[in-house]
Amino acid sequence: MISIQGLQKKYKDFSLDVSMQIPPGTVTGLIGRNGAGKSTTIKAILGLIKPDAGEVKVFSRNPREFGAADKEKIGVVLPNNGFSEELTPEDVACILRAMYPKFDESDFREKCRSQGISMKQQIKSLSTGTKAKLRVAVALTHGAELLVLDEPTAGLDVVARREVMDWIREYLEKDAERSVLISSHISTDLEGFCDDVYLIDNGAIVLHEETDTILDRYGVLKVSEEEFAKLDRAYLTAVKKEAFGYVCLTKEKQYFRENFPGIAVENAGIDSVILILLGGQR
Amino acid sequence: MRGLLVKDWKICKRVLLPMLALYLAFDAVAGIIGTEQSMLRDYSPVMAAVIAASVVGDEIRSGYAFSMTLPFDAKTFVLEKNLFFLLAQAAAWALSKVVMAVILMVSGRPAPETGEFFFSGLWMVLLVLIFLGWLFAASLRFDAERFRMVLLGVVFGITILGLAAVTAVFSANTAVAKILDFIYKINKKAPPSALMLGGTGIALALWGLSAVAAVHAMKNRDF
Known part of the structure; x- marks a missing residue:
């Protein structure tokens, strides 16, 4: 589903050089310290940055050339980045309805209700944790085949983290071909959840193992x-x-x-x- | 594109009511004290520009990265924003005509010719569209911090140029004065319809160029 071969991206004081494979139907964790290159890798997968070298393929296509139909298939969570904070969850539902043909409005409303998110309250007045939950609810409810989640549980307490991870499990159970790439600095979230894990440090992959291998061997x-x-x-x-x-x-x-x-x-x-x-x- | 239009409409709705109230209050005062009609006419595109710019500003604050993951390609994204600018201008233009008609009826002042009533002030709409188009392109080209610097630079540049033009008009036989004189002579000689067509053509070309620049910026920038 995602294939990265020799992706390179150079900044003034940082350079990224990674290769990854994410097959269909798998949950892959991307872990590493702050500034290790997790977000840059995720941005390359989403076509948000132009690689200096190497090849990124998502659904066998270059994400920089994605059209509407390709983007509909990807659910995205980016830290501190989402719909305008002037909007309300009600507005967001209305926008998603107009944008995504497969948007499951009842599921979105149910997720908001179960987390106590008021549909009429402006996003800017919600707590950091509630905003994070709303971002995940958006990514999960438009029928995406691939989830790319950058720190989706940041700012959430233990209970809310568990609930969000349960949402993602439910999402995966609906279709065996669905895949998830999730970055997190909370390794306990990933331990019982990911099929395999990439550890990134200083812009390079330093470990790639199946989670079961880590736990067993x-x-x-x-x-x-x-x-x-x-x-x-x-x-x-x-x-x-x-x-x-x-x-x-x-x-x-x-x-x-x-x-x-x-x-x-x-x-x-x-x-x-x-x-x-x-x-x-x- | 519908989804993006809904998004921008929902965002601009938050500032629409206060802006509208301010506009109507201004019109009421202007109507009572008998302000020049051109002022009423030209104020509406500026008001619509402020509303449209607030949507762009909001998008910059929220982060363009997420917007770029929404199901649209670069061309659709840029076309929608320019369509939104155009719709905002059309709505403001229509509103200003209604308000002007009400003021004329209530005050009993002589009404202008139909053509003049409907088409006067369109140059302002075009100018605002060009400004918004380039503002949007610049917001896509630069990150938030650099965009603010560029905007500041442009405003400063326009002010300096404006001051230079004013100084030139009132003083010596400078190059600026010659240019202004040249434009004045063309304006005097050319038939109004040719001037209108030429001006509109140039304006639309500049606006279209801003859209091309915006698509290019979007395709080449790292978000």
């Missing part, structure tokens, strides 16, 4: 300097120096459990993968 070893000296480095993905010794990330936790019974090997989550990969030595 990746482990974290906390070892002293003496223990670290005895470890088989070939099986270590990243190492981070700590006060007590080293924290090591491995993709072969079973190997260490079987061969180093004296060392505690914890299961790795996306958080620990990010912390060690980005904070340590690869």
Whole structure:
């Protein structure tokens, strides 16, 4: 559904160089620190920026050449960017009805109602979290085949985050071919949700794994300097120096459990993968 | 295109009522004190321009990036905005004619000829359309911060040019004075219909060029 080959974009103090594949029917997470290149990648996918080199294909087409019919198939959430804040959700419903032939107005109204979003209140008077929920409701209710969500849960509390993620799950259940690309700095949102994860840092993809692989095979070893000296480095993905010794990330936790019974090997989550990969030595 | 028009209409509705109230209050006062009709006539396109510009300003504040993900191509996006400007001008022009007719009837002042009544002041509508077209193109070309600087520069430039023209008229035989004199002579010699057609043609060409520039800016800018 999305194919990125050698996408390059250079700015004064930042350059992006990434390749990604997002097949139909998958949920892909894009994680990384602020300024790592998540939003630039998403903008390239949406055709909002002109790549300096490389190729971006969405639905097998260059998104810079998209027409109305192509754009109708994509639901978008961009941070701090949406319909005018002078409008009300009622106005937004009216606009979506005129713009998208597949707009599901009853679903939109139900989503607003369930989140306590007043249809008559101007968007500018809504809280940050409510605005974020409204942006997601817009993206989900016009029959898109692909969702591109840049930080959709930013500003939401735990309960609202869960509800928004449930909306996205419902959206996916309606059609097995639907795909989602979601960027978030809240890794717990992505852990139980994404089929695979891309970790981006300094404009480059530093890790691409299926979420199940991360949860099943990746482990974290906390070892002293003496223990670290005895470890088989070939099986270590990243190492981070700590006060007590080293924290090591491995993709072969079973190997260490079987061969180093004296060392505690914890299961790795996306958080620990990010912390060690980005904070340590690869 | 309908969706974009609905969007712009919904946004402009928020400022429409206060602007309309201000316009009618101005007309009422102007009618009572017997202000020049040309002032009433030319005020309406300016009012409509302010409303239309507020929609563009609102779009800049909300971020163009999201607008560019809506289901429209660059040409449709630019055409719609210019159509919206045109509709706003047409509505303001029609409203000004109604108001002027009411003022003429109530005050009992002599009515102008039908042609003059309906077509006088169209030059102002054209000027405003050119201004809005280029304003929109510039808003697409530059990011919000640079757009404000460009706008400031243009306003400053126009003011300086205006002052230079005024100074030239009242002073020496400068180049500006010669240009103004040349335009005056053409104006005097040429038949009014030819002048009107020529002026309208130039205005429409400038307006059309602004649309081409806007599409080009939209296709080449990073949002």
